[in-house]
Amino acid sequence: MRPLSIEELSPFLSSPDADAMNFLNEIALRFPDAISFAAGRPYDEFFSSELIHRYLDTYRAHLLAESGDDEVHVRRMLLQYGRTKGIINDLIAKSLLVDEDIDVDPESIVVTVGAQEALYLVLRALRRTDHDVVLSVQPAYVGFSGAAQLADMQVLPVSSAPEGVRLSDVRAILRQSRAAGLNPRALYLNTDFANPTGRSLDIATRHRLLRLAEDEQILLIEDNPYGVFSGDRESVPTLKALDGSGQVVYVGSFAKTVFPGARVGYVVADQRVVAAGRTELLADHLAKLKSVLTVNTSPIGQAVIAGKLLENGLSMRAANKREIEVYQRNMRLVLNGLAAAFPKGESPDVSWNVPGGGFFLLLDVPFETGDDVLERSARDHAVLWTPIHHFYGDGRPRKQMRLSFSHLSPAEIHEGLGRLADFIRA
């Protein structure tokens, strides 16, 4: 075979998103001694390989005791081909009720290979023609625009705002895109401690957004991987918990609350779909797409998640009590460290926001944060962070960086912030 040209392959492979992922992975490998405020990984000091065994056994025991299944049935459930929609849907539904006051039929849930597959399935289902487009609060999780490109769906950016999302902007873009003959189907957003901004929607904005979505008959794709990491403060209800009219498709992840390595996420899609006079759930249609994409989500991975749920009263908030303390402590250390390094009045060009939880915050700096600047930071100061332009997908450098503090120790934060301050002042 003659060498293929990139020009013969999917346009995605020539896009900035495809290279962004690569560049960010590769720079971490090239500078292994750098302290990384870049990776959005969960804290893993409490991880242990033994937990895989324990959680599997907990779920097996549950199946044998509670469901009246025999060993042969349990073995088949874990090891044979299984239901496309998933096998732990009932436990996920109960957990959503316990943690989020979200009350849904387990049949409206599809268990997916991480939240990433859920995003793709939702977009692929909603994409009928080139006219179908999706709105996304920007800056946004880079995996969302990647999934949209894979689903051949154009993304229309909507401005982020201190209240979470600028609703006037949503209305304007809906109006403009419709005038241009497009068919906006949904708005994508993180409601709590968003990636990369750390911002959350306030309660008034949530109610207004739901009303807007109902008026405009668009779906809201609520992607909520960080919601449980809210510390002590009273948490604001998710859009899905407030969703009286079925506007919200809710995407969840166990990558941050259990193990990324289980590769288990899910989507709640309780919207009705009418086909040939019959009414089905949108979840049933997502499952049809999944059946030709990944067939089903590994029941072994699902069993690991189920074991952790069962050992913690079906509450991911309870299961992550220690981790939440670490994330809150780390955020305090980063905020205090930044305040010490850039005292008020002395560093007018350096500022940052104060999220209520999650893994991230944004740091405004007096220079553009291109990939070349990150390279210099890694090489000369041994500290990594994420240039904000990767979350816009347009390659245009801006004067901002994302700092992630989820997986660092206090000593690493202290040392890392020292290096970062030196770099910023250099």
Added chain:
Amino acid sequence: MRPLSIEELSPFLSSPDADAMNFLNEIALRFPDAISFAAGRPYDEFFSSELIHRYLDTYRAHLLAESGDDEVHVRRMLLQYGRTKGIINDLIAKSLLVDEDIDVDPESIVVTVGAQEALYLVLRALRRTDHDVVLSVQPAYVGFSGAAQLADMQVLPVSSAPEGVRLSDVRAILRQSRAAGLNPRALYLNTDFANPTGRSLDIATRHRLLRLAEDEQILLIEDNPYGVFSGDRESVPTLKALDGSGQVVYVGSFAKTVFPGARVGYVVADQRVVAAGRTELLADHLAKLKSVLTVNTSPIGQAVIAGKLLENGLSMRAANKREIEVYQRNMRLVLNGLAAAFPKGESPDVSWNVPGGGFFLLLDVPFETGDDVLERSARDHAVLWTPIHHFYGDGRPRKQMRLSFSHLSPAEIHEGLGRLADFIRA
């Protein structure tokens, strides 16, 4: 939200393929007491939940002993985010050498969520515009046309033949499609004990097909989930083993050789891709697509597969010695049972082929095998099989059915064939 109409969703969801999967799953659930010659599941009497623990521990011990990794590193490898291309690529490469005499760089392998994700990734990478099309030997695995629809890639059917594939037909379709302005990129096929025909390519056809692919500069997507189930006879080399010029993208599965529930497959894509003067492997580009589809394949699932490989000298043929005996025995029982039920000369309208291995054979019957006919077979005779039209994706009934014998006991085969013969003669 008002109910959505199926007309607003992806055209795939209105296609026969989407309904086929549903119908076939649902009929098995509605008639739980029917004996099923329909399901293509591996034999599971040797499965045990304990094996998950054992294989995980075997791989952990291997990492600690062989790779010099410490416990923290191993824990992170299994439970944190991981390399998109996979973590067991070296073991898969060694296994391909041991079992198939396929010699490839581990870097040309991407570990996928089953072979299904591999098929989608390959098609999605090769699809640049509407003009890019793929040829497929038909009848074919229903998941292939599903993946092609998801990747928005038109499938041009090529005739199956006793020698595996009709090469004159391949040439004619290439010529015609190019004359129509299309850009045929690849031909998809099972080389050994194909689903649903049970047919294998003979060695001469393999050599001719490779030459044809090189002359025509198309890729061959060799999907080989059944190749190891060949019994005692000398096995014919895979296309990939004979591939001197890089025409073959090889897709493998551990669903049949280890556990479907691990959801682990892989693709070997050692073709070169030139981008901006740099040469990369096609596998690198498949990994970029994968990073926005499922991020990475569960390392827990990969570890289970690795454990079984390590315990069996990296040979899936060795690991499946008992299973191969079962499949060969079951095929003999089905062939003998059919010969007894439909003696030569007395039943000229009923005939079948004699595969050299695998899970399937085709049965020709004197009536069209529509879904309504299957329904009657299930209801009145408690026996299930697969109507052949599902493997053509056109809904047109033909006088043929697929019989799968992989997961049945001798008693079930005996009883099931009795019911099937009664049904056919009814």
